[in-house]
Amino acid sequence: MPQAPGRLTQRDIARLAGVSQTTVSLVLNNRPDAARIAPETRERVLRVIRETGYAADPLARRMLKQLNQILGVFTYEPVFPSTSADFYYPFLRGIEESAELSGCDLLLFTSAPVQDGIRRIFHENNRLRVADGCVLLGRAIPSAELSRLVTEDYPFVCVGRRDDADGLAVPYVGADYVSATAEQVDRARALGHERFAFVGPGAVAESSADRLEGFRRAAGEDTLQVGVELPDPVDRLERILAAGATAVLVDFLSDAVELTEAARGRGLRIPEDLSVIALGDPTTPVDAPLDYTGFTIPRQEMGRQAVDLLTEMLHGQATVTQRLLACRPVEGETLAPPPRH
Amino acid sequence: MPQAPGRLTQRDIARLAGVSQTTVSLVLNNRPDAARIAPETRERVLRVIRETGYAADPLARRMLKQLNQILGVFTYEPVFPSTSADFYYPFLRGIEESAELSGCDLLLFTSAPVQDGIRRIFHENNRLRVADGCVLLGRAIPSAELSRLVTEDYPFVCVGRRDDADGLAVPYVGADYVSATAEQVDRARALGHERFAFVGPGAVAESSADRLEGFRRAAGEDTLQVGVELPDPVDRLERILAAGATAVLVDFLSDAVELTEAARGRGLRIPEDLSVIALGDPTTPVDAPLDYTGFTIPRQEMGRQAVDLLTEMLHGQATVTQRLLACRPVEGETLAPPPRH
DNA sequence: TAGAGTGGCTAATACGTATTGCTTGGAGCA
DNA sequence: TGCTCCAAGCAATACGTATTAGCCACTCTA
Numbered sequence: 001m002p003q004a005p006g007r008l009t010q011r012d013i014a015r016l017a018g019v020s021q022t023t024v025s026l027v028l029n030n031r032p033d034a035a036r037i038a039p040e041t042r043e044r045v046l047r048v049i050r051e052t053g054y055a056a057d058p059l060a061r062r063m064l065k066q067l068n069q070i071l072g073v074f075t076y077e078p079v080f081p082s083t084s085a086d087f088y089y090p091f092l093r094g095i096e097e098s099a100e101l102s103g104c105d106l107l108l109f110t111s112a113p114v115q116d117g118i119r120r121i122f123h124e125n126n127r128l129r130v131a132d133g134c135v136l137l138g139r140a141i142p143s144a145e146l147s148r149l150v151t152e153d154y155p156f157v158c159v160g161r162r163d164d165a166d167g168l169a170v171p172y173v174g175a176d177y178v179s180a181t182a183e184q185v186d187r188a189r190a191l192g193h194e195r196f197a198f199v200g201p202g203a204v205a206e207s208s209a210d211r212l213e214g215f216r217r218a219a220g221e222d223t224l225q226v227g228v229e230l231p232d233p234v235d236r237l238e239r240i241l242a243a244g245a246t247a248v249l250v251d252f253l254s255d256a257v258e259l260t261e262a263a264r265g266r267g268l269r270i271p272e273d274l275s276v277i278a279l280g281d282p283t284t285p286v287d288a289p290l291d292y293t294g295f296t297i298p299r300q301e302m303g304r305q306a307v308d309l310l311t312e313m314l315h316g317q318a319t320v321t322q323r324l325l326a327c328r329p330v331e332g333e334t335l336a337p338p339p340r341h
Numbered sequence: 342m343p344q345a346p347g348r349l350t351q352r353d354i355a356r357l358a359g360v361s362q363t364t365v366s367l368v369l370n371n372r373p374d375a376a377r378i379a380p381e382t383r384e385r386v387l388r389v390i391r392e393t394g395y396a397a398d399p400l401a402r403r404m405l406k407q408l409n410q411i412l413g414v415f416t417y418e419p420v421f422p423s424t425s426a427d428f429y430y431p432f433l434r435g436i437e438e439s440a441e442l443s444g445c446d447l448l449l450f451t452s453a454p455v456q457d458g459i460r461r462i463f464h465e466n467n468r469l470r471v472a473d474g475c476v477l478l479g480r481a482i483p484s485a486e487l488s489r490l491v492t493e494d495y496p497f498v499c500v501g502r503r504d505d506a507d508g509l510a511v512p513y514v515g516a517d518y519v520s521a522t523a524e525q526v527d528r529a530r531a532l533g534h535e536r537f538a539f540v541g542p543g544a545v546a547e548s549s550a551d552r553l554e555g556f557r558r559a560a561g562e563d564t565l566q567v568g569v570e571l572p573d574p575v576d577r578l579e580r581i582l583a584a585g586a587t588a589v590l591v592d593f594l595s596d597a598v599e600l601t602e603a604a605r606g607r608g609l610r611i612p613e614d615l616s617v618i619a620l621g622d623p624t625t626p627v628d629a630p631l632d633y634t635g636f637t638i639p640r641q642e643m644g645r646q647a648v649d650l651l652t653e654m655l656h657g658q659a660t661v662t663q664r665l666l667a668c669r670p671v672e673g674e675t676l677a678p679p680p681r682h
Numbered sequence: 683t684a685g686a687g688t689g690g691c692t693a694a695t696a697c698g699t700a701t702t703g704c705t706t707g708g709a710g711c712a
Numbered sequence: 713t714g715c716t717c718c719a720a721g722c723a724a725t726a727c728g729t730a731t732t733a734g735c736c737a738c739t740c741t742a
Contacts, residue, residue, distance in 0.1 A: 009698060020722050025700055036720055058466045059400045060698035063727045066348060068400050069452060070471070078441075080434040093421040099451040100419075105468060108447040110440040111410060122394065127446060129349065129396035130411070152394060350728055361692050366730055377690055401728035404697045 008054045017041075017048045024049075028056060067314060069104045071307065072131030076118045076138035079108050086282055091137055091159050094303020102311050107131045121145045128154060133310045135159060135303075140205040146170050157310045159302050161206050161324065171313065171321035173306040177207060177279070180295045180327035181214030181249065184277045187329075188247040189218075191337045193275065197224040197240045199259065200251025200279075211251050211279045233258035237266065240274075246338035247275040253282040256292055260334075271336035278334075280327070293332030298325050349395045358382075358389045365390075369397065403470055408655060410445045412648060413472030417459045417479035420449050427623055429478065432500050435644025436476055443652050448472045462486045469495060474651045476500060476644075481546040487511050498651045500643050502547050502665065512654065512662035514647040518548060518620070521636045521668035522555030522590065525618045528670075529588040530559075532678045534616065538565040538581045540600065541592025541620075552592050552620045574599035578607065581615075587679035588616040594623040597633055601675075612677035619675075621668070634673030639666050 010024040017024070019041060026037055027045040037045075048054075062068050073079070073095060075088065099106050111127055112119040118138075121128060122145060128134060133155035141158065147165035149156050161174030185196060196219040203209035212225065224243040226236045237259060240248055250256040256278045260270055268274055270290065278294035302325060312318035351365040358365070360382060367378055368386040378386075389395075399409045414420070414436060416429065440447050452468055453460040459479075462469065463486060469475060474496035482499065488506035490497050502515030526537055537560040544550035553566065565584040567577045578600060581589055591597040597619045601611055609615055611631065619635035643666060653659035 011698080021699080022701085022722055022724095023720090026721090029700075038720060041720080055465070055467075057404075057470070057698055058468050059403050059470055060727090061466075061700080063398075063400050063404065063698080063729095064700050066727080068398070068471075069468070070399070070448070078434070078437055080430055080437050089421055093419070096419055096421050096449070096451055100455075103452045105452045105471065106449040107411070108437070108449065110437055111444045111446045114441075125396075126394055127396045127410070128394060130399050130409075130446065154394070348728095352728080362729080363692055363694095363731085364690090367691090370730075377688095379690060382690080398728055401697090402730080404728085405730050406697080407730070 007057075008052055010054075010056070013045065013048050013052065013054050016052070017045045019045060067132050070107050070131045071099055071104045071310060072107045072109060072128060072134035074109050074112070074119070074121060074128075074134055074136050076141065079110075087139075088137065090299030091303040091306075094300035094305075095135055095159075095307050096303075097300070098304040098307035098311075102307065104132075104307075104311070109134075122148060133157070133314050135306050135310060139207065155310060155313045157306045157313070157321075159306045161210065161322075163206055169322065171309065171318075173302050173309055173323045173325065174206075175297050175302060175327055176324040177210035177327070178214035178217065180329075181211045181279055182218035183214075183329065184249060184279070184294060185215060185218035185247075188275060188277065188335060191275075191335070193247040193338050195223070195243065195245045195247075196220075197226060197243060197245035197248045198251075199226045199236060199240075199248060199255050202227045208251055211249075215249055233262040234265070237262040247277065247335070249277045249279055251279050253278050253280070253288060253292065257288055260289060271334045273339050275336055275338070276334040278332070281330075290334050291332045293330060293335035295327040295329050297327055301325055348398075349393055351395075351397070354386065354389050354393065354395050357393070358386045360386060399471060408473045409471075411448050411472045412440055412445045412651060413448045413450055413469065413475035415450045415453070415460070415462060415469075415475055415477050417482065420451075428480075431640030432478055432644040432647075435641035435646075436648050437644075438641070439645040439648035439652075443648065445473075445648075445652075450475075463489060474498070474655050476647050476651060480548065496651060496654050498647045498654070498662075500647045502551065502663075504547055510663065512650065512659075514643050514650055514664045514666065515547075516638050516643060516668055517665040518551035518668070519555035519558065521670075522552045522620055523559035524555075524670065525590060525620070525635060526556060526559035526588075529616060529618065529676060532616075532676070534588040534679050536564070536584065536586045536588075538567065538584060538586035538589045539592075540567045540577060540581075540589060540596050543568045549592055552590075556590055574603040575606070578603040588618065588676070590618045590620055592620050594619050594621070594629060594633065598629055601630060612675045614680050616677055616679070617675040619673070622671075631675050632673045634671060634676035636668040636670050638668055642666055 010021045013024045014021045023037060023041065024045055027042050079088070079092070096106065107130060109127065112121065113123055136156055136158045141162065143163070143165040146162060147168055150165060150168040150170060156171065158170060158172040160172060162170040162172050164170060188196065198212060198215045200211060201208050202212060202225070216223070224240065224245055226239055230236050230239060248259065250259060256276055260276060263270055263274055270276055276292065278292035280294065281296045305323060305325065309318060309321065309323060313321065351362045354365045355362045364378060364382065365386055368383050399411060402409050420429065420433070422429065437447065448471060450468065453462065454464055477497055477499045482503065484506040487503060488509055491506060491509040491511060497512065499511055499513040501513060503511040503513050505511065529537065539553060539556045541552060542549050543553060557564070565581065565586060567580055571577050571580060589600065591600060597617055601617060604611055604615055611617055617633060619633035621635065622637045646664060646666065650659060650662065650664060654662065
C-alpha cells in the first residue's frame with residue numbers, strides 16, 4: 001500500500017458511492033452539455049464527497065490540460081537584491097499581480113548558476129521547461145540566449161524592448177524610449193532651446209540605444225553625445241558648454257546628479273543656466289538633489305502586460321508579440337527656457 | 342494533435358536518441374544500483390537532452406512522489422509589496438540565497454486566492470504539492486492551516502516561531518525574542534534601572550508574545566504593560582511615568598517613534614530622562630529620529646536556515662525541526678542610566 | 683552443450699483525473 | 713416483432729514520468 005494514508009482519490013469516492021470513477025469525475029465537473037447523471041446518483045456521490053472532504057488532486061488535473069499554470073521568472077541577477085531593488089521590484093510587482101489574476105504560480109529560477117556575475121539560462125541541466133513559459137528580466141540579455149529561445153520555440157516574453165536576435169523577432173513588452181526621449185527634446189525646443197547634448201553610455205543595451213535614437217531623431221544626427229569616453233562630470237560639463245548646448249538629456253539619473261554638482265561647482269544654476277532632463281526614473285537608489293524633469297517608466301504595467309502577453313501566447317491567442325508602452329512625462333524643476341545672451 | 346507546441350517529453354528524447362522512454366528516464370535519474378545503461382548510450386541520450394533543453398514535467402514527476410528541486414514559498418501577502426518591503430525582503434534574500442546554493446528553484450504561490458485580505462493555503466485547487474516542500478512567511482499564520490499542513494504530513498517550515506497547532510509541533514526557524522528581550526531588560530537593570538514598562542500589542546502573534554514573555558521573565562510579572570487599549574502615545578507616556586518606569590521596551594519601532602515624540606512634547610530628553618529600547622528593527626519603513634538601542638533580527642539568516650531545514654526534512658535528515666536564532670544587540674543612543682531624583 | 687549468469691535494454695504498469703466512446707436496458711413507434 | 717432513440721453509466725484511454733519485470737544476446741562454467 002504505497003498510497004499516502006489519508007489521500008483520497010476518485011476511486012475511493014466511487015467505491016463508497018457504488019459507482020465508477022468516471023461517474024465521480026462527471027459529477028464533479030458537471031458540465032451542462034453532458035449531464036448524463038441521474039439526480040439521485042449525483043446526490044449520492046456529492047454526499048460522499050462532502051462527508052470525506054475529498055478534493056481533486058490539482059496535479060493530476062493539470063496533467064491532462066497541457067499547461068501547468070507555472071510561469072517562470074528569469075532574472076539575470078538575484079531576484080531579491082539589496083542593490084537595484086528600485087529597478088526590479090516594480091516589474092516584479094506587476095508580474096506578481098498579473099500572475100495572481102490569471103491563477104498562475106511563479107517559478108524563480110534560482111537554480112541557474114551564476115557565471116561571470118550573471119546567471120545563465122542555458123546550462124547543463126537548465127530547468128526552463130519546468131515552467132509553461134517564462135518572463136525574462138534584465139538590463140541586457142545576451143542575444144545568443146535570446147536566439148536560442150526563439151529557435152527552440154520556447155514561449156517567453158522579455159520585459160523591455162529587444163533587438164532581433166539572429167534575425168528572429170523577440171517577444172517583449174517594452175517602454176517607448178524613442179518617442180519619450182524625442183518628446184522631451186521637442187518640449188525643450190518649444191521653450192526656446194536650440195542646441196542639445198546627450199549624456200549616456202550609447203548603444204550598449206536596447207534601452208540606452210533607444211534613448212539615443214530618440215534624441216538623434218529629434219535633435220539632429222550631429223548633435224553632441226557624451227559617453228563613457230569622458231567619465232569625469234566636470235569634463236563632460238566643459239564639453240557640453242563648449243558645444244553651446246543649453247539642454248542636456250541624461251540617460252542615467254546618477255549621471256544627472258553628478259552633472260548637477262559639477263554645474264553648481266562652476267557657479268551655474270539649474271535650470272536657469274542649464275536645463276537637465278532625466279530620461280527615466282532611477283534604476284539604482286540615488287539621492288537626487290533636485291526633482292528632475294523627464295519621464296517615468298511604466299514598470300509595473302510592463303510587468304503586468306508581460307505576463308498577459310505570455311499567457312496569451314500560451315493559449316495561442318497572441319497575434320502581436322511586441323508591445324511598446326508610453327512613458328509618462330514628469331514635470332520637474334530642471335527645465336526652463338535657455339539663458340539669454 | 343493536442344500537444345502544446347514546444348513541450349518536449351521523454352518520448353521525444355527517446356525518439357531522437359533512438360532508445361526507449363524507459364532508457365531516457367533511467368539516464369536522467371541515474372541511480373547507482375540500477376544504472377545498467379552503456380556509457381555510449383547514456384552519452385547519446387544526454388547529448389539530445391542538452392541540445393533540446395529538455396526538463397521533466399514537474400507535475401508528472403510529483404504524481405509519482407518524487408523530488409523536483411522546487412521549493413514553494415508561501416506568503417500571506419504579496420511577495421513584492423510596496424509596503425512592508427523591509428519586513429519581507431531580508432527573509433526572501435536569505436531564502437533565495439540558500440535555494441541557489443542547493444540548486445533549487447523557488448515557486449511563489451501567487452495562484453492562492455486572496456480572501457479577507459490574506460491569501461489562503463487551502464482552497465479549491467491548492468497547488469502546494471507542485472513543490473517538494475514549502476517555506477511559510479507571515480506575521481501571523483492561521484493555526485487551522487498549520488495543523489492541517491502537519492496532519493497531511495506536508496513538508497514545510499515556518500519563518501518565525503510558531504505555537505503548536507492543535508497540539509502538533511510546527512517546524513520553524515525563528516528568532517529568540519524571549520532571550521533577546523530579557524537581555525535588554527537586564528542590560529538596563531545593570532545601568533541602574535529598576536522599574537520597566539512594555540509597550541506592545543501583547544500576545545497577538547507569537548513574535549509579540551515572546552517579547553512580552555521575555556519582558557515579564559526579566560522585569561517581573563506585575564510590571565506595567567501598555568497595549569492597544571491605550572492607543573494615544575501621550576496617554577501611554579503618562580501611564581508609564583505614573584508607574585515610575587525609567588526604561589520602556591517597545592515592540593514596534595513605530596510605537597517607539599511616537600513615544601519619543603510624546604516625550605519631547607513634554608520636555609523630556611531621551612535617554613537622559615527616559616530610556617527607550619526597541620525590540621527589533623523596523624518591520625515597516627519608518628523615519629526614526631533616533632538610533633534606537635535594542636536588537637536586530639537575523640532575518641536573512643532565518644530565511645537561509647529555513648530553506649536548509651526544509652531541505653534536510655525532504656531528505657529525511659532533520660532530527661530537530663525547531664530552531665531559534667539569537668538576535669544581535671544594537672548599541673543605540675536611547676539607553677542611559679536612569680535620572681537621579 | 684546445457685545451464686547459469688550478466689549486461690543492456692524495453693514493455694508494461696502505476697500515479698489520479700478527464701474524456702471518448704461503448705454498453706445496457708427500456709421506451710416509443712411502425 | 714423489428715427498429716430507432718434515449719438516458720444512465722461504465723470501460724478504456726490519455727497525460728508524462730518512474731519503476732518493475734522481464735527479454736535477448738552473449739559469456740562463463742561444468
